[in-house]
Amino acid sequence: MILLPAMDLMGGKVVRLRQGRFEDATVYPADPVEALRRFAEAGAEWAHVVDLDGARAGEPVQHDLLRTLAAGSSLKLQVAGGIRTADHVAVLLDSGVNRVVVGSLCVKQPDLVRSFLDRFGPSRITLSLDVRVIDGTPMVATHGWQQDSGRSLWDVAADFPAASHLLLTDIGRDGMLEGPNFALLEQASERLPHLAIQASGGVSALDDLRRLRTPAAIVGRALWEGRIDLAEAVSACA
Template sequence: MQIYPAIDIRNGKAVRLFKGDFNQETVVNPDVLDQAKTFAAAGIGFIHVVDLDGALEGRATNRDLIANLKSKTGLRIQVGGGIRTLDQIEDYLAAGIDRVIIGSMAVKNPDFVKQALERFGSQAIVVGIDAKNGFVATEGWLETSQVDYLSLAKEMEKIGVRLFVYTDVDRDGTLTGPNFDHYRNLKETLTEADVIASGGIHAVSDLVELAQIGVAGTIVGKAYYSGKVSLDELQQFGG
């Protein structure tokens, strides 16, 4: 199981949110590049970066900063937040970003995902499914659709998506443990696609259980920043 330490960017700083609430923000490192270098120095190979400003604004607000992380650290990077056009995706990939995560647009315009897959391939395109009470949240988690997470996952798999990031928004940043049942449901429902778990990690035991469920990877944010899980422990799982 691949571990992806998370860097969420807002106003140029690395932050953590509580349940996706922009009014409950904690700055974990004012220097985003410094945080990325810390991960690289510890032997971490792949990080998860979210452009929170971009998620709110619907554009790649922190594109230059994220591209700088790639050029200065050499880390593999997957990026989400504010992805609305094929040109944005092309620009990120040209800057060396390894994967681009499509979130809101997967619900609002499934054909956009299909076009992205055809143009860039399933290795570069990830669909992020963020859910509240099982229903998909969009626009930086500020809106909730009437689409349930399993239906969206099945629809996206049919058009060629092979990797999902699934987040239970109500667990994110809470240190209360992941929604294991949702990951089991996804693993049972999907026949070809893999799942990366995100949200609620609070201890190494969570990582063990997710590995047993069979997810392809897990994103770790607040558990690391609050000292619940160390970099050494993350590396043991394939950071």
């Protein structure tokens, strides 16, 4: 399993949001360039970087910083935040980013997302679907978790048979350090075998990573708060 340590950026600083709320942010005293260096030293090969300013603005905002991070790190970067057009994707990929993450567009403009997959290739695009489990059904939320799409995870995923990567977040678990939704992840792996699922939300201990059976996992708050040692986590995922 590939482990992607997560780094969320707002105003050039490393932060973590609690359940996606911008008003509930924790700022960490870390330099983003130095943070990626430490990730690499711990044995990580990938990092998941989120431009929170871009997510709020609806277009990538911290381009210069992202370009600096991509150029100065040995890690492969997966970048999210405000990606809405083919130009947004192209600029990030041209700057050295390895994969870009597309979220709400999967629901709002599926034809556009399919065009991204065709133009840039499924290996360069990660679909990101955030879900709330309602009466046993994972329902997709959009626009920073503020809107209910009215569609299930299964319905939305079916729109993208050519996709290869899916970042799946259970909103109720994100930033809560209560453990992943293993049942949801197992169900998704069974029902969406063509997608390499990245488990996101709730990882709080090494045992969580050992239990996961997804191809990849993202660790954020637990890492930044010292609950998980990254080198040990990378070893646990090997």
